[in-house]
Amino acid sequence: MIRTLVIDDDFRVAQIHADRLSRVEGFECIGQAHSASAAREAITELKPGLLLLDIYLPDEDGLSLLRSLQSSGNAPDCIMITAARDLKTVRAAMRSGAFYYLVKPFGFEQFRRELTAYREWRNQLPEDGFADQLTVDSLYDMLRAQNPDAARRQLPATMQKVLDQVRSTPHPIAAVEVAAQLGMSRPTAQRYLSELERKGIVELHLEYGAAGRPINWYVLRRRP
Numbered sequence: 001m002i003r004t005l006v007i008d009d010d011f012r013v014a015q016i017h018a019d020r021l022s023r024v025e026g027f028e029c030i031g032q033a034h035s036a037s038a039a040r041e042a043i044t045e046l047k048p049g050l051l052l053l054d055i056y057l058p059d060e061d062g063l064s065l066l067r068s069l070q071s072s073g074n075a076p077d078c079i080m081i082t083a084a085r086d087l088k089t090v091r092a093a094m095r096s097g098a099f100y101y102l103v104k105p106f107g108f109e110q111f112r113r114e115l116t117a118y119r120e121w122r123n124q125l126p127e128d129g130f131a132d133q134l135t136v137d138s139l140y141d142m143l144r145a146q147n148p149d150a151a152r153r154q155l156p157a158t159m160q161k162v163l164d165q166v167r168s169t170p171h172p173i174a175a176v177e178v179a180a181q182l183g184m185s186r187p188t189a190q191r192y193l194s195e196l197e198r199k200g201i202v203e204l205h206l207e208y209g210a211a212g213r214p215i216n217w218y219v220l221r222r223r224p
Contacts, residue, residue: 001028002119005048007039007065008032008081009057017052017081020108024115036060043069048076050118053098055082055089063089066096079118158184162192166202172217193218 004027008014011034018029030046033039036057042048055062062080069075080093083104093101099121100114165178175190182189193216196202203221206214 002026002050002122003028003030003046003048004050004052005030005039005042005046005076006032006052007034007036007057007062008052008054009034013054020111021052021115023108024112024119026119027115034058036062036065039065043076049122051076051078052081053078055080055084055093063092063096066093066098070097077118077122079114159192159195162189163196163201166193166196166218167220172205172219174215174217190216 004021006014006017006021006029008017011032014032014034018032021027021029027050030048031042033042034057036059039051039053039057043051051066053062053066057065062082066075066078066080069078075097078098080098080101081104082089082101084090085103090101099118102111102114161182162178165181166173169177175193176186178184178193179186179189193202197204197218201221202218205217205219207217
């Protein structure tokens with residue numbers, strides 16, 4: 001179980017988060033805190049693995065709290081849950097090490113989806129505390145797969161065109177059709193589609209014909 005501390009200045013909102021957390025497999029709410037000072041005490045005493053952290057706290061903003069925890073070298077993982085929508089705050093949260101940023105209000109399904117993504121990512125962490133390059137690449141790919149919009153912004157231009165072709169086609173599409181539409185060779189189209197599938201941005205579906213050789217069809221990946 002992932003031991004989770006809920007930090008929100010409004011005790012009613014904190015209780016809502018705690019109740020929702022209890023409905024997500026693999027998580028346990030071990031406490032609530034309604035100020036930064038109370039959060040520090042709870043973190044020291046309870047040693048949570050994850051914080052659900054609001055920005056607006058009465059004695060210190062959540063970003064400052066997160067940064068100080070990071071500088072101590074002993075910070076739990078953190079998902080920000082806040083009404084703050086300005087891009088400056090979002091970027092600051094990312095730089096401060098927040099795993100994800102949920103903007104209030106949001107529904108239970110979105111809450112469950114992001115916690116599940118975090119749980120799956122955490123389960124991939126090596127038990128011995130060390131990672132080779134393959135493991136590092138896999139962990140970063142999981143993060144990008146949970147936020148496909150961010151992943152798309154990082155794609156090379158030609159790969160982006162291939163992705164746009166998949167997205168604009170109302171049915172599963174094969175490499176031969178992508179190649180014809182974009183004026184490239186089928187192997188090149190297949191290489192880009194395979195890389196998009198590896199990144200978790202598109203899904204691969206196999207269809208076996210009469211000759212027994214499968215046809216690779218691709219569709220845009222839908223988040224659970």
